[in-house]
Structures are given as C-alpha cells and as structure tokens.
Amino acid sequence: xxxxxxxxxxxxxxxxxxxxxxxxTGSGAAQQQKQVLATxxxxxxxxxxxxxxxxxxxxxxxxxxxxxxxxxxxxRVELGPKIQNLLHQANLKWTVGGLLSMCAASFLVPAVLVxxxxxxLLIAAGVxxxxxxxxxxxxxxxxxxxxxxxxxxxxEALDLMxxxxxxxxxxxxxxxxxxxxxxxxxxxxFKACFEEQNFGLELKNALDNLITRVxxxxxxxxxxxxxxxxxxxxxxxxxxxxxxxxIRERFRLRRQVMTHTAQGRLTGxxxxxxxxxxxxxxxxxxxxxxxxxxxxDIGIKLMEIATAMIVVGGLIIRKIVNMDV
Numbered sequence: 001x002x003x004x005x006x007x008x009x010x011x012x013x014x015x016x017x018x019x020x021x022x023x024x025t026g027s028g029a030a031q032q033q034k035q036v037l038a039t040x041x042x043x044x045x046x047x048x049x050x051x052x053x054x055x056x057x058x059x060x061x062x063x064x065x066x067x068x069x070x071x072x073x074x075x076r077v078e079l080g081p082k083i084q085n086l087l088h089q090a091n092l093k094w095t096v097g098g099l100l101s102m103c104a105a106s107f108l109v110p111a112v113l114v115x116x117x118x119x120x121l122l123i124a125a126g127v128x129x130x131x132x133x134x135x136x137x138x139x140x141x142x143x144x145x146x147x148x149x150x151x152x153x154x155x156e157a158l159d160l161m162x163x164x165x166x167x168x169x170x171x172x173x174x175x176x177x178x179x180x181x182x183x184x185x186x187x188x189x190f191k192a193c194f195e196e197q198n199f200g201l202e203l204k205n206a207l208d209n210l211i212t213r214v215x216x217x218x219x220x221x222x223x224x225x226x227x228x229x230x231x232x233x234x235x236x237x238x239x240x241x242x243x244x245x246x247i248r249e250r251f252r253l254r255r256q257v258m259t260h261t262a263q264g265r266l267t268g269x270x271x272x273x274x275x276x277x278x279x280x281x282x283x284x285x286x287x288x289x290x291x292x293x294x295x296x297d298i299g300i301k302l303m304e305i306a307t308a309m310i311v312v313g314g315l316i317i318r319k320i321v322n323m324d325v
Contacts, residue, residue: 089213090143091185099135107132118294122304146185147216151251153186154218158244165237171226172197189214203230218247261321268317272310 083096111128115121157178164174172194179191189210196206207223225243229236283290293299 085212086139086143089146089215090139091146092139092142094139099139102135103132106134118300120294120300123294123300126304126307147214150185150189150214151216151218151247153182154222155244155247155251157182157186157190158222158240158247162237162241162244165240171203171236185214203227218250221246257323261323264317264321268314268321271317272314275306275310 080096083099087094087096087099107128110131111124114127115124118124160178160181161171161174164177165171169177175190175194175197179187179194181187182190192213193206193210196209197203201209204227207226211220211223222240222243225239226236229239279290293303
C-alpha cells in the first residue's frame with residue numbers, strides 16, 4: 001500500500017469521526033432545545049404551535065416603506081398613518097410606500113401610452129388618474145368585504161357574549177370567548193381588544209381602538225351600550241341581546257333597500273359602461289372611423305365632454321340609489 005493511499009484513508013477516517021461527532025452534538029443540542037421549549041411551554045401554560053402563530057402582534061410598527069428615505073418622508077406626512085390604517089382595515093400586508101409606488105406605476109405607464117397614441121395630455125392624464133386609482137379601489141374593495149363579514153358575524157358574537165354573561169362570566173371573559181370561538185374578522189378584532197385589556201389598557205380606550213380599526217355603525221352601537229351600562233349599571237346581557245336584535249333588523253331593512261334599488265344600480269352600470277364597450281366594439285369593426293376621435297381636435301373635445309358627462313351621470317345615479325340605513 002502506497003503512501004498516498006494511507007494519507008487518503010487517514011483523511012477519510014478523520015472526516016468520518018468529525019462528522020459523526022458533529023451530528024451527535026447537533027442532535028443532542030436539538031434535543032436539549034426541544035426539552036427546554038417543552039419545559040417553558042408547560043411552565044408558562046402556553047398554547048400549541050398553531051395557536052401561537054395566530055397570536056396577534058401588538059407591537060407598534062412605524063415602518064411605512066422598505067426604502068429608508070421614503071419611510072422618513074411618509075412619517076412626516078399626515079396622510080401616511082391614514083393610508084396605513086386603511087391597509088390594516090383591509091387586512092393587507094402592504095406598506096404605504098408599496099401602495100403609492102403601485103399607484104405611480106399605474107399612472108405613468110397608461111398615461112405615456114395614451115399620450116403617444118392620441119397626443120392629448122388631458123386625455124392621457126384622465127386615463128392615468130383612472131388607472132392610478134385602481135390600487136386604492138382594490139384596497140377599498142377588500143376593506144368593504146372585510147367589514148361586511150364583520151357585520152354578518154357581529155350578531156352571533158353578541159349572542160355568544162350574552163350566553164357567557166348569563167352563565168356568570170365577566171365582560172372581559174366574554175370578549176375572550178368571542179375571540180377564541182368566532183372566525184376572522186370578528187374573532188381577530190375582539191382578540192386585539194381582549195389582549196389590550198390584558199396589557200392593562202382601560203376598557204374605554206380598548207373599545208375606542210376597536211371602533212378605530214372597524215368604524216362601523218353597528219359596532220359603535222355595541223360599544224356605546226357597553227360604556228353606558230358600565231357607567232349607569234343594569235343588565236348588560238339584556239342590553240347586548242336587544243342590540244343584536246336591532247342589528248339584525250337593520251340587516252333585514254338593508255336587504256330590502258338593496259332589492260328595491262337593484263334596477264337603478266343595474267341601470268347606472270349599463271349607462272356608464274355601455275359607451276366604453278360600444279367604442280371598443282366600433283374600433284374593432286372600423287378603426288379608421290373611430291380614430292377620428294383622437295386624431296382631430298373636435299374629436300378630442302367630444303371625448304373629453306363625453307367622459308365628463310359619463311362620470312357625472314354615474315355619480316348622480318350612485319347618489320340616488322345609495323341609501324343609508
């Protein structure tokens with residue numbers, strides 16, 4: 001056996017011994033870490049891993065953008081916290097800087113393309129503003145959808161609180177029961193309020209924060225009823241039971257209003273979208289005829305007037321069919 005073969009065998013043997021030692025040490029450390037975590041969990045009576053991942057992070061986050069200089073400027077503007085609150089209400093993980101960047105990109109790209117096509121800065125600016133509003137429209141859509149889910153689940157949450165109060169639990173314990181049993185978004189919002197109570201915040205401030213996060217009229221009624229009962233006394237279970245009944249009646253009346261105004265809302269959508277759809281259809285059939293609208297001055301003026309009239313007409317119809325209940 002040559003000297004080279006001996007060196008190779010010695011190297012392989014040393015490498016194998018070191019590897020086995022590292023594996024054994026790593027497994028022992030991992031086992032020890034698991035034992036320490038298990039001991040802490042049992043001592044602190046913490047919940048399972050799945051439940052711990054759902055625990056809300058109540059730390060204050062001032063970061064509005066991943067870009068440092070943009071974050072500093074957004075913190076100085078009063079509009080930044082309002083947009084951040086809007087994103088939180090929509091349950092979106094976006095930052096304020098990311099949303100504004102999407103709006104800027106949505107404005108520049110269509111505006112430049114329309115300007116190159118038509119040569120009209122006014123039409124290009126109008127199209128750019130319309131497309132720049134799409135990210136905010138999506139945020140408001142998600143926000144409205146989440147608020148509707150909250151409104152639908154609020155009466156059941158109140159019924160659960162009424163049952164807990166009649167069983168002898170306190171108001172805070174009833175809120176904790178709602179946070180555990182009700183699905184999102186009712187459960188998550190009441191959980192945040194419940195956690196604020198556990199951290200020592202007063203009930204009034206916790207309810208005010210809840211209203212700030214979910215500014216709904218039904219929730220304002222509930223929080224007002226709780227605060228009045230706390231100051232003047234009375235049967236809170238009965239008050240919440242009647243409040244749940246009032247909220248259900250408001251739902252029934254709102255559905256009746258939506259049914260009676262369905263034709264008006266459909267008319268508004270048709271009158272708003274029909275000119276745009278008809279213009280695209282005519283451009284597909286005869287592009288030369290439709291191109292007169294942006295190749296001549298009189299056509300550009302007609303498009304500007306038509307766009308303004310469509311927007312004003314749509315807003316008027318929306319004002320007519322929308323009724324506050």
